[in-house]
Amino acid sequence: LMQEQTLRMRRLVEDLLVLSQLESSQNALQETEINVPSLLNTVLKEGISLSGGRPPISLQCDQTLCLKGATEELHSAFGNLVSNAIRYTPEGGEIKLGWQLRGDDAVFSVSDSGIGIEPQHLSRLTERFYRVDRSRSRATGGTGLGLSIVKHILTRHQARLEIESTPGQGSTFSVVFPAARVVRRD
Secondary structure: OOHHHHHHHHHHHHHHHHHEEEEEEEEOOOEEEEEEEHHHHHHHHHHHHHHOOOOEEEEOOOOOEEEEHHHHHHHHHHHHHHHHHHHHHOOOOOOOEEEEEEOOEEEEEEEEEOOOHHHHHHHHOOOOOOOOOOHHHHHHHOOOOOHHHHHHHHHOOOOOOEEEEEEEEEEEEEEEHHHHHEEOOO
């Protein structure tokens, strides 16, 4: 029990340090051109490894669509959304990852057939330590900071998070990047 609590505290401190770094005005965004299809294949493999193949995770990806941004930060944000989907999708469910254009914007989406989220919680999900279900979050190992970290990373990339959810049917978390960040490759 002490070891579990120590591990929880360690994860909490690590997440707080990440948030502090993201909020620091001295931490300028280190931008490069990111091969998002390659990054998403890595995120997919990590998700499959984390879930043990249950639920199944699939990826539909525009191979020509890349971004200007910070690879490590976006890897963290995308990975967080995938691990949340794994955490809240019961046996028999599935997770679908997508990467495509919507108009001029680039969109990364994570759709699950999980437990869903009641509408009154949606606007508060990215607040620090906000939990829809405290007992379930603790049981699955969350710190309550993951979506707050995602929000800060997206803000640094002028992106936004859109959340659609139906209780009992699942959720879709979409990261929308502005056209100014989009790079097309042949």
